[in-house]
Amino acid sequence: MTTLLSGEEKVKHTVSMEYDVSEKFNLFALKNIIEIEMGNNKIEVRAEGFGSSVLDEDLEYVDQNLSVNSILNTLLIKKQVPEIEDEWIDSFFLLDSLAVKSRFLFYQETGEERLYRLDIKQLTKENVNNRFNKVILDNDIIKIWTNKRKNINKISFVYKNVSYVIYIEDEK
Numbered sequence: 001m002t003t004l005l006s007g008e009e010k011v012k013h014t015v016s017m018e019y020d021v022s023e024k025f026n027l028f029a030l031k032n033i034i035e036i037e038m039g040n041n042k043i044e045v046r047a048e049g050f051g052s053s054v055l056d057e058d059l060e061y062v063d064q065n066l067s068v069n070s071i072l073n074t075l076l077i078k079k080q081v082p083e084i085e086d087e088w089i090d091s092f093f094l095l096d097s098l099a100v101k102s103r104f105l106f107y108q109e110t111g112e113e114r115l116y117r118l119d120i121k122q123l124t125k126e127n128v129n130n131r132f133n134k135v136i137l138d139n140d141i142i143k144i145w146t147n148k149r150k151n152i153n154k155i156s157f158v159y160k161n162v163s164y165v166i167y168i169e170d171e172k
Helices: 002-006 049-053 071-078 131-137
Strands: 011-020 026-039 042-047 059-061 089-093 099-110 113-122 141-147 152-159 162-167
Touching (some): 026 162, 042 049, 059 131
Antiparallel strands (some): 011 026, 152 162
């Protein structure tokens, strides 16, 4: 992780769009429609194939702080739910150092998986012009699936009535 933060490595994750009728029945899934790449203090979000109809332009954010207080570091680099559960943590930030508080609410444990709901609230009243931050702050719900050791396997969020899923397991 130190090498990532110093800019020598990059981390990539892909985003899929899914429509579930129930928890056990997935009506359709469009895999790998968006790619998120992080490294060199830069975050790039690129459309792949069908993703260009969802993301009309590629996004690039430079000079971003991906330190341990970045919620993106927690979710997509460390890939682990913090020890503090069910309480607000107000030391996190999004892109452009936008201060937020976050709460990882434990929901249930089924077999080898744990399910959390992630709440994120902006700490200041400033206008948010960053599209990435807007999606995170304006989503309907963020769900996080982990193993019993709280290592993140999957993150899903609903934005404008569409469900997006980031599968973490096989990502580099």
